[in-house]
Amino acid sequence: MTATWPDLPADHPYGTEHLPYGVFSTGAAPDRRSLGIRIGDHVLDLGAAATAAGTEWADTVSGGSLDPLLAAGRATWSAVRAWARQALTDPASRGAVEPHLHPVDGITLHLPFRVADYVDFYASEHHATNVGRIFRPDGDALTPNWKHLPIGYHGRSSTVVVSGTDIVRPTGQRKGPNDPAPVFGPSVKLDIEAEVGFVVGGATEVGSRVGVDEAADHLFGVALFNDWSARDIQAWEYVPLGPFLGKSFASSIAAWITPLEALSAARVPLPGQDPTPLDYLRGSEGSAFGLDLDLEVRLNGTLVSRPPYRTMYWSPAQMLAHLTVNGAALSDGDLFASGTVSGTDPASRGSLLELTWNGTEPITLEDGSTRSFLEDGDTVTISASAPGPDGSRIGLGEVSGTIRPAV
Incomplete structure (x- = not known):
């Protein structure tokens, strides 16, 4: 498994080879929903981190739903995943990304997308x-x-x-x-x-x-x-x-x-x-x-x-x-x-x-x-x-x- 600057055991089910998506809110802002990526026992606020990094697709992931990302297509799906893996393995990215991590035991999870059919x-x-x-x-x-x-x-x-x-x-x-x-x-x-x-x-x-x-x-x-x-x-x-x-x-x-x-x-x-x-x-x-x-x-x-x-x-x-x-x-x-x-x-x-x-x-x-x-x-x-x-x-x-x- 790829080394990562978060201190994760090699067999963690949510390592950098996984990075699943979810929609969450925090106790500090229960009415604000954010699109996140799980890494270990934390979730990365994807929109906040991507905006801070100036990615071209930041607006696509800055809402409280997977819907815009689903609409963006496979090229964007691959670009977002590649950026997240890089950000969560390169020690040089730690200072910019770490402020946007939240412990999973302090969040509430929501339905991650609007089920169309x-x-x-x-x-x-x-x-x-x-x-x-x-x-x-x-x-x-x-x-x-x-x-x-x-x-x-x-x-x-x-x-x-x-x-x-x-x-x-x-x-x-x-x-x-x-x-x-x-x-x-x-x-x-x-x-x-x-x-x-x-x-x-x-x-x-x-x-x-x-x-x-x-x-x-x-x-x-x-x-x-x-x-x-x-x-x-x-x-x-x-x-x-x-x-x-x-x-x-x-x-x-x-x-x-x-x-x-x-x-x-x-x-x-x-x-x-x-x-x-x-x-x-x-x-x-x-x-x-x-x-x-x-x-x-x-x-x-x-x-x-x-x-x-x-x-x-x-x-x-x-x-x-x-x-x-x-x-x-x-x-x-x-x-x-x-x-x-x-x-x-x-x-x-x-x-x-x-x-x-x-x-x-x-x-x-x-x-x-x-x-x-x-x-x-x-x-x-x-x-x-x-x-x-x-x-x-x-x-x-x-x-x-x-x-x-x-x-």
């Missing part, structure tokens, strides 16, 4: 297979289209919330298989979905497409994501148009956005796609990449799952290409998520639906209590790490939420 995919073959086996035990686990296109649905951008926001248990219609009629009330099968989100920049026009080879110009960064799901509401409503109220009540995103450039050492080949996708989903060699991310899911502090993102069937580049192939426009601040990340073994399943096999095999927590689905007061935290350069590791910002009773 939100799409959730279904990109894990293992998750899709498990769900198919649960709900279609006598039929094919995967639907006929699954290996031909990245399946997804449009969610509700206004209910994407930053990590740490409480989640109110949703209320709606539900009908069990043996119920004579639907009933109305709080969800009794509230679930998690351990996912990876992708933040998009570089707006496009309606009628244009973004190919697999061009996707990297629009993929700004990565953030851990939890697509909370009311399985009982979802089961009653999803035919024939898919998820709606069972998903739209809340989705949580990490406060720190890891630049895609920071994950260059984490890129891996896809596990293999058979049949070969159509031409628009193929791209040139290496453009449809996977990511070697190791996720961990904790429920009230108990480690309940270790989902491996490297096993995902569809690449983020393919998801973005499919999202736009019909001419749908991209907006700065678009967000799409991978869908639940699940691996091959039971300990790597990324939802309670799978971990408890739809509630028939409850899991036991460290305090001796059991769970089939989430109870009020439960806290779910998703964390992850990835390979960095020269054998180092980086740690993605965690995403966490606590369930509150229905209103």
